[in-house]
Amino acid sequence: xxxxxxxxxxLATLVGAWQxxxxxxxxxxxxxxxxxxxxSPAEIAEALWQSRALIAENAWVTLREILLGLTIALAAGxxxxxxxxxxxxxxxxxxxxxxxxxxVPIIVIAxxxxxxxxxxxxxxxxxxxxxxxFPVALGVAAGLRSADPAATKMMRTLDASRAQILWRVxxxxxxxxxxxxxxxAVVIAPIGAVFGEWVGANQxxxxxxxxxxxxxxTANLFGDVVVLAAMALSLYGLLALAERRxxxxx
Amino acid sequence: MPVxxxxxxxATALPASARRAGVGISVRALGHSYGDLRALDLLDLEAPAxxxxxxxxxxxCGKSTLLELIAGLRDPTRGEVALGEAASAPxxxxxxxxxxxxxxxxxxxxxxxNAALALRNRGMRRGAARRQAGELFERFGLAGFERARPxxxxxxxRQRIAFLRTLVAGKPVLALDEPFASLDAITRAEMQAxxxxxxxxxxxxxxxxxxxxxxxxxLCDRVxxxxxxxxxxxxxxxxxxxxxxxxxxAVTDPEFVAVRERALHALREGRR
Numbered sequence: 001x002x003x004x005x006x007x008x009x010x011l012a013t014l015v016g017a018w019q020x021x022x023x024x025x026x027x028x029x030x031x032x033x034x035x036x037x038x039x040s041p042a043e044i045a046e047a048l049w050q051s052r053a054l055i056a057e058n059a060w061v062t063l064r065e066i067l068l069g070l071t072i073a074l075a076a077g078x079x080x081x082x083x084x085x086x087x088x089x090x091x092x093x094x095x096x097x098x099x100x101x102x103x104v105p106i107i108v109i110a111x112x113x114x115x116x117x118x119x120x121x122x123x124x125x126x127x128x129x130x131x132x133x134f135p136v137a138l139g140v141a142a143g144l145r146s147a148d149p150a151a152t153k154m155m156r157t158l159d160a161s162r163a164q165i166l167w168r169v170x171x172x173x174x175x176x177x178x179x180x181x182x183x184x185a186v187v188i189a190p191i192g193a194v195f196g197e198w199v200g201a202n203q204x205x206x207x208x209x210x211x212x213x214x215x216x217x218t219a220n221l222f223g224d225v226v227v228l229a230a231m232a233l234s235l236y237g238l239l240a241l242a243e244r245r246x247x248x249x250x
Numbered sequence: 251m252p253v254x255x256x257x258x259x260x261a262t263a264l265p266a267s268a269r270r271a272g273v274g275i276s277v278r279a280l281g282h283s284y285g286d287l288r289a290l291d292l293l294d295l296e297a298p299a300x301x302x303x304x305x306x307x308x309x310x311c312g313k314s315t316l317l318e319l320i321a322g323l324r325d326p327t328r329g330e331v332a333l334g335e336a337a338s339a340p341x342x343x344x345x346x347x348x349x350x351x352x353x354x355x356x357x358x359x360x361x362x363x364n365a366a367l368a369l370r371n372r373g374m375r376r377g378a379a380r381r382q383a384g385e386l387f388e389r390f391g392l393a394g395f396e397r398a399r400p401x402x403x404x405x406x407x408r409q410r411i412a413f414l415r416t417l418v419a420g421k422p423v424l425a426l427d428e429p430f431a432s433l434d435a436i437t438r439a440e441m442q443a444x445x446x447x448x449x450x451x452x453x454x455x456x457x458x459x460x461x462x463x464x465x466x467x468x469l470c471d472r473v474x475x476x477x478x479x480x481x482x483x484x485x486x487x488x489x490x491x492x493x494x495x496x497x498x499x500a501v502t503d504p505e506f507v508a509v510r511e512r513a514l515h516a517l518r519e520g521r522r
Contacts, residue, residue, distance in 0.1 A: 151356070159371045
């Protein structure tokens, strides 16, 4: 109850204050702007409702990019984390490259991806995958490493093979860390998708944000952002739910 | 095991694998170093089949290293350990099950699945493994706890399950690393009597590492007192026999107390 009530109360207070400041024109005055540039929450809600069909269409495009990118990121992250755990060679070879891949600004990579993969879903999914595999790989590797060595020894004297130790001890041990990494991934995934769309797209929420910004449609712009945030929040919630179903021993 | 406590019934209900003839442990001129750090000095120890050998010593004297060497988890840098004929590490690993310091029950498995781990590792199907481990639950007074998750169990119960897990492996040698160190005094005394009775019903060759001299003398046929690092045997003792059936009576027997004092003296000597 408390977990929902407190954030909801804080959000309501903030939205209420914003509504008051925007509708009375105080906020626009303070910023030295025309009032139409500083929409109130009610105006944003109205804009959302007015262009609901368009926003839903754009949201669906972005959501598909996010889901495809996350799928690739999860598969790659698990594979890389596993490889780094099982082989010292893989660990020494991969870790500097993986860290380097995160240091390169995505805004530099994204245009190249568009050139390579065109205007469709793939360059966006690639950007999402690129920013999201890292926390997953890190979580998997750290989680597998966190298994108690004494438990591994015990399993060896109970005739466990390396694969059985991995499956029966290390994998369950790694799950909480994996979920932590995956939660970080789903939260940054929409950012990746928006970046991908900014470089080149005909549709999607990122593309809509650019368009609304250029048209000074600030109410619509905020509407896009609200939908994007709701998407990240829902994905996070789904993952938290999955974690509670899977990790029942904590 | 000469100790008679509450019996667990005849050993006839044992799985076939556990009815193997016992094997003895022999440790000859054993030494182990980690790089420049000498953990164990020249050690010679013998434990006949189905006997219980106790290892006591100050913290960091290499007791756990010795246990890992016996269990085949590592190879010694010097000398030899053999379980019966088996002298190589993989062959020892095949004959010895290891119970770590903390119970290390896997929290995502039920009590019975934890106990059945060795059977599952050997490829037995879950149902069959549960049935086989379940017989031991019955025999050792744990019936009704099969489906409990480790987090729902008391410390004593967890140690019982951890011991069953070691027993179910059906290996002739058991290596127990301070199995009761984390328990309170009353539970520990209960567990000692339980273990004595369990080994009576299902005899194995056991190496028991402990900090507790009284526990060692109560449970073991022979007790080796080790010095501080690098560990060597300062003295070998055995408790006066026959022991009283009741644990409290056994440990307050004047002869028992005298041997305990000698062991404590040897411990102090070995620390210098």
